[in-house]
Each structure stands twice: as structure tokens, then as C-alpha cells.
Amino acid sequence: MAASSSHVLPSYLDAQALGPWGIYLQQVDRVTPYLGSLARWVETLKRPKRALIVDVPIEMDDGRIAHFEGYRVQHNTSRGPGKGGVRYHQDVTLSEVMALAAWMSVKNAALNLPYGGAKGGIRVDPRQLSQPELERMTRRYTSEIGVIIGPSKDIPAPDVNTNAQIMSWMMDTYSMNEGSTATGVVTGKPVALGGSLGRTEATGRGVFVVACEAARDAGLAIEGARVVVQGFGNVGGTAARLFHDAGAKVIAVQDHTGTVHREGGLDISDLLAHVSRQGGVAGFAGGQALPNEELWGLQTEFLVPAALEGQLTSANADRVRARIVVEGANGPTTPEADDILADKGIIVVPDVLANAGGVTVSYFEWVQDFSSFFWSEEEINQRLERIMREAYASVSQTAKQHGVTLRTAAFIVACTRILQARQVRGLYP
Ligand code: GLU
DSSP: OOOGGGOOOOTTTTTOOOOOOHHHHHHHHGGGGGGGGGGGGGGGSSSSSSSEEEEEEOOOOTSSSEEEEEEEEEOOOSSSSEEEOOEEEEEEOOHHHHHHHHHHHHHHHHHHHHHEEEEEEEEGGGSSHHHHHHHHHHHHHHHHHTOOOOOEEOOOOOOOOOOTHHHHHHHHHHHHHHOOOGGOOSOOGGGGGOTTTHHHHHHHHHHHHHHHHHHHHHTOOOOEEEEEEOSSSSSHHHHHHEEEEEEEOOEEEEETEEEEEEETTOOOHHHHHHHHHSSSSSTTTEEEEOOOOGGGEEEEEEEEEOOOOOBBTTTGGGEEEEEEEEEOOSSBBOOOHHHHHHHHOOEOHHHHHTHHHHHHHHHHHHHHHHOOOOHHHHHHHHHHHHHHHHHHHHHHHHHHHHHHHHHHHHHHHHHHHHHHHHOOOOOOO
């Protein structure tokens, strides 16, 4: 009985529905042949260490009591405390948060940050809440997950639909419950509260840095290159601006309101101003509207999916006419789409490398909070660029060595580091 128990499928594994967690498991299977004797420990990566589901009841402004479902998953803590964002979205599920937590383990190890991986979320459409309701929900959620988070246990940060204000409420709630100010419990805070300069832009900046590295490998110039971006929030908006400032032409942008296109290049400052007035790209006068599904087929040098997971699938990947896909989002490409893109000779810079700029500057923020010594923005951007370039170099070298994609190479580098730590720590008790 005992010997076979590791082969009993965990209850959250539904072989019929390949959601983000199923996709993550396939990615682990692809890397297992390259792990050598560490493969003995690979099951560790296929099970989250700890998953917490919490009820988040709040009083709405009209006096009703509403209940939201919240999650915090610590996928792996072999290399250090859990680290990863908190997402507010109406479609968030436990298995999605599990996958996002696992991708954080891989990302943090690929970048060699001294963290494990974690993620949280609340199943809510935050656009339906007033600011006071959002604050009450955030504070109650923080209290509920307070049993497992902490500056040396698990450190949340912003993700989809969460921001510096929400991190301030989380930091304050945790600190009030603890009885002392604990700035290092979350990252992505405002600079006035121990946040780091450069954190807001860091994910988009990292996307741009690795795009430049991949372009150099492929013999492509950034100046004059065409760029297509899906998602125009913190990640896509910043990446688009940096491409634009470097002389690239951002020819199409899509967000939840629609798609705008201009073959000569969109004016990104005008588009950012339009979005802050109107709440989305739809109706932008400096470009033409395009049906959403036509985004994928546009001829371009760079395609940057920077929205949600599961966007490039077997249904649309063969229409892609990009040279390089740079994944600003977590999990935007399914394994089938990965294979289709690889067959077409399209380079995919994977999420766990491409969007790691955010958590890298989160790490800087956490270090600054612990030492109460703050760095200049110039120093932060320089260190960020150096870490991202080095990570890209080691992943691309691993890819060449084994003849695999950059995704599999990033998983080889990361899973080797995680399982080495797992092995030397051993099992206890
Ligand atoms: N949510 C971001 C990510 O997916 C940042 C996480 C963090 O800074 O901890 O990488």
C-alpha cells in the first residue's frame, strides 16, 4: 500500500480538463528526461506544498453581506519563502492559482532569486466594487491568509487587477494584526511605504530587456521592428512604451475593450492617455478597430501576449506570423501551441523568464525593506537588466546544449535548482 501511494492521483487532478494546472504538469513532464538523478524528486513539483481556501465575507455599501472565495497557494518553499502576486478576477479558481504558484517557483529559480513560489487570488470582478468595498475585501482576505504569510514565510505582491494601494492595505492589516509594522510582508508597495523605485515598471521593462536579447540572437534590430501587444495594463503598457521609445513600431494593441491597429505604428503616449480617460483602447482615434481574433495573424517581428493565460492555443497558433513571441503574461501559450510555434521556427521567450522583471524588483524591495537602506532608480534598473540578461544567457545556452526550446531550457535550469535544494534538505520529519 505505502509503496504505491505516491501514484494515487491527487483529487485536484482532473485529467479531462487541461486547465493551467494541467498545462503546468505537461511542462514538468517535458523537462523530466533532462533532470538526471534528480528526477527521483520530480513528484515534489507536481504537488503544491500547501493550499488555503478562505471565505471572505464583507458588508457591501448597501448593507448586504457578500461572500468571496479567496486562495493562497504555496507551491514550493525549498529555496526560500513563498513569493508571488495576488490576483482579483471573476474567473480565478483554485487550480489556476496552483498553476500560477508553480510558475512562480520555476520563475524564481530560473532567475536564481532566493524564493520558492506562491500565488493568491480572489474570485471577484473588482470593477463591480466601490473603493471602500475593495478595501474591506482586501483587509479581510489578508487577515484570513495571515496564518501562512509573513516576511520570511510568504510575501504577496501585485498581479492582475491589484496594485500599490491594495498592497498598502495588505501591509497595514498584517502589521496591525501582528502589533508591529512589517513592511517586508508584501512587495509592490508605494514608495512612501517602503516600496522600491522602478517596481511598477519592472515587469514591462524586463519584457523589453529579454526581447532585446532574443532579437540580438535572431539578428533582428529593434529600431523599425513591428510589435503587437495583447494586454495594455501595467505589463503590456510599459513594454509597448519602451519598444516605442527605442524606435520600434507598435502596430496593434488589444485589451478587454477591443483591438486597435495602425500599420505605421500607434502613438503610445496618446494611446496611454486615451486608456486612462476611457478605461480601454476601444475608440482610440489614432488607429483603426480590428476584430480581436485578427490580432494573432498580423505580420510582425514581436508578439507580446501580456494579458491572461491560455491565449495561444492549437486553434490560433498556426496563424501566428511573428518572429519572436515574448510572454508578458503568465501561461499564455498551451503546450500544443508551443509545438506549433516551434515547428514554424518562431522563438518563444517563456513567461518564467520574460515576465520575471516584476518579481526581481520585488526581491530588491524586500532586501531594501529588511536593510532599511534604499537604492536609486538607476541602480535598480541596472541590477534588473543585469539579472535578466544573465538569466536569458544561461537559459539560451541550456537550450542550445540540449537542443530544446527556451521554455524547456528555463524549466531545466529552474527545476534542477529546486530539486537540488529539495534533495540536500531531505525529508523531515
Ligand atoms: N505577479 C508578478 C508575477 O507574476 C509579480 C510577483 C511578485 O513580485 O512577487 O511575476
